[in-house]
Amino acid sequence: MAFAMSLEFPTHGILPSQSIEALIAGGAISSATPWDADQVQPASLDLRLSDRAWRVRASFLPGKRLVSERIADVEMHPIDMTHGVVLEKGCVYIAELQERLSLPPGLIARANPKSSTGRVDVFVRLLTDRGGSFDDVDEGYAGPLYLEIAPQTFSILVRPGTRLNQLRLKAGEPPKLETRSVGVDLQGGDIIGFRGRRHAGVVDLDRIDGHDPKDFWEPLTLRRGELLLDPGEFYILASSDSVEIPVDQAAEMTPIDPSVGEFRVHYAGFFDPGFGTDEAHGAGSKGVLEVRTHDTPFLLEHGQIVARLVYEPLTERPSRLYGEGGSHYQRQGLKLSKHFRAW
Numbered sequence: 001m002a003f004a005m006s007l008e009f010p011t012h013g014i015l016p017s018q019s020i021e022a023l024i025a026g027g028a029i030s031s032a033t034p035w036d037a038d039q040v041q042p043a044s045l046d047l048r049l050s051d052r053a054w055r056v057r058a059s060f061l062p063g064k065r066l067v068s069e070r071i072a073d074v075e076m077h078p079i080d081m082t083h084g085v086v087l088e089k090g091c092v093y094i095a096e097l098q099e100r101l102s103l104p105p106g107l108i109a110r111a112n113p114k115s116s117t118g119r120v121d122v123f124v125r126l127l128t129d130r131g132g133s134f135d136d137v138d139e140g141y142a143g144p145l146y147l148e149i150a151p152q153t154f155s156i157l158v159r160p161g162t163r164l165n166q167l168r169l170k171a172g173e174p175p176k177l178e179t180r181s182v183g184v185d186l187q188g189g190d191i192i193g194f195r196g197r198r199h200a201g202v203v204d205l206d207r208i209d210g211h212d213p214k215d216f217w218e219p220l221t222l223r224r225g226e227l228l229l230d231p232g233e234f235y236i237l238a239s240s241d242s243v244e245i246p247v248d249q250a251a252e253m254t255p256i257d258p259s260v261g262e263f264r265v266h267y268a269g270f271f272d273p274g275f276g277t278d279e280a281h282g283a284g285s286k287g288v289l290e291v292r293t294h295d296t297p298f299l300l301e302h303g304q305i306v307a308r309l310v311y312e313p314l315t316e317r318p319s320r321l322y323g324e325g326g327s328h329y330q331r332q333g334l335k336l337s338k339h340f341r342a343w
Helices: 002-006 017-026 067-074
Strands: 029-031 044-056 075-080 085-087 092-102 107-113 122-128 142-151 156-158 163-171 178-185 191-196 217-221 226-229 235-242 249-255 263-265 286-293 298-301 305-313
Touching: 017 029, 017 163, 044 067, 044 142, 067 075, 107 122, 122 163, 142 163, 178 286, 226 235, 226 286, 249 263, 286 305
Parallel strands: none
Antiparallel strands: 029 092, 044 075, 044 092, 044 163, 085 156, 092 142, 107 163, 122 142, 178 235, 178 305, 191 217, 191 235, 226 298, 235 286, 249 305, 263 286
């Protein structure tokens, strides 16, 4: 494989935008349709839905089989997404993605929901043929990519080209540079968070600034610096401290140990280089937290640790930083997804 032999990464780390573009140019990442101009991010690649999906009765891992073979076991009906389709909350779907991989030796990959996906409570996970875990792509993987989609609070309208998740490529196993705790802000203003309305309308995931937030969200007001999380409800909150990702690093937000809180935080865990930095004009950016408790109510207090940021190095500085050319989330405070107009 001449192309694979030409790739040299002197250090272990996350691949920056220029390396992702080199993989595309060499055929290690391919697409069924032309690439979008903004699909490559500073340290990740947005993935796009194709026109094929299936309603399934259960989630699954393919194990030693192809995803298509496992779909046949759990399929309820196929879905043609050519002209757009509503995916109903409370249901599980598998969609084929437009991108395929043929990873050269030494590269692995990991996927995560995009920020806008997590903020509307859509649970997504990447599947690969013969994959033994969600979201992880093994070294040398060659084949199609699929996405499990499970809307939780809102039904969503999607179509071919809709981007729900992103892929991060890694040379080797990057060292963990540091881990920082993330606390929750429950004293930051008159509105300290939002709770999703149970019986709202459909969110069109390609319609930016096109939805009235009052139809979908209930604002949460300041009260003694604490918030009672109700089981089955979905909350948007903000971190108590600003988040800064150095220009030569990236970070992933990971859950805390369940022994210190029975709730899930942050579906969308990737932070690209430059987020929250002076150099990228993002100083003061907060992390937005998507929070859902488990089976029992949980009283959350201001400043309580709810997640952790794990920093990893890039193999080199990216050719562009997060927010250059515009971003919905650079310099954010408490902020709903880009699909909603300002409150």
